[in-house]
Amino acid sequence: MTHGLRSMVERLKAVSHPLRLRVLALLGSGELCVCQVAEVLQVPTSSVSEALRELRRAGFVNERKEGRWVYVSVIPETEMSPVLKGILAEAMALAEVHQDRDRAVDVKVLGIPAVCCKAEKTVKAELSHV
């Protein structure tokens, strides 16, 4: 038994969700902290946190705590199942995800202090005319 039908279904469910799939795909191009993900995707941090919990339960992402930030990333390719590899590749090719990645570049350039909740409105304003 690879891991059982039930477990396989749980893993598939984890990515059968627009936000969770977007988060996974976004992390596919590199580690980010939770607030950066929230900023890029323009959703409440609590939603991002919940999405990440499911992706972690499925074993698709790792996290690394550094001070008050939690950095999340997709597991290394050597640990990915063929199915995960395929899903990630297909998701990263989606138009929506390309846009997210572009936003992520801008967000990363600004650096963490400028981006997270405190400066939310300011950053949105800066990004809006990009």
Next chain:
Amino acid sequence: MTHGLRSMVERLKAVSHPLRLRVLALLGSGELCVCQVAEVLQVPTSSVSEALRELRRAGFVNERKEGRWVYVSVIPETEMSPVLKGILAEAMALAEVHQDRDRAVDVKVLGIPAVCCKAEKTVKAELSHV
């Protein structure tokens, strides 16, 4: 754009369900008619029918009508996306699915007339001591 985030999520949802994944995996070893699937998996035909509707919507299975029977099968490998190929391979390796396949062999040996709803109880009896 491959097909859009929404559409990709719909396709993943189609297999994020124990019965639907089992049906897909079962069909992975060959065409069956709806009543054979119901008999093998021991679930109401209406549930099988609904599961197949979703798998068809996702583009994972084809159907072929012959008289009053509807034969369903997984789409040819040449038409499968890498993701579908991976999911099917992993699902077909599950212990639960191996058991289903064994039952399918018995059901096929008995032939359609003996197996479908009419003879349900009889067949169950025959199969129970295999």
Next chain:
DNA sequence: TAGATACATCGGAAAATATCGAAACATTAA
């Protein structure tokens, strides 16, 4: 034609999931 059979759809109640603000928790900085 009437009856039987395979399959699809419907109805609708129960369960699961989504969503997001509010509150709680953890860490940092003043």
Next chain:
DNA sequence: TTAATGTTTCGATATTTTCCGATGTATCTA
């Protein structure tokens, strides 16, 4: 310590999904 900030959990509601019996439809056969 106190205030601020990033993250998680909670609570409560809205929405979706699941499940299967009952009903409907198409096809075969007697």
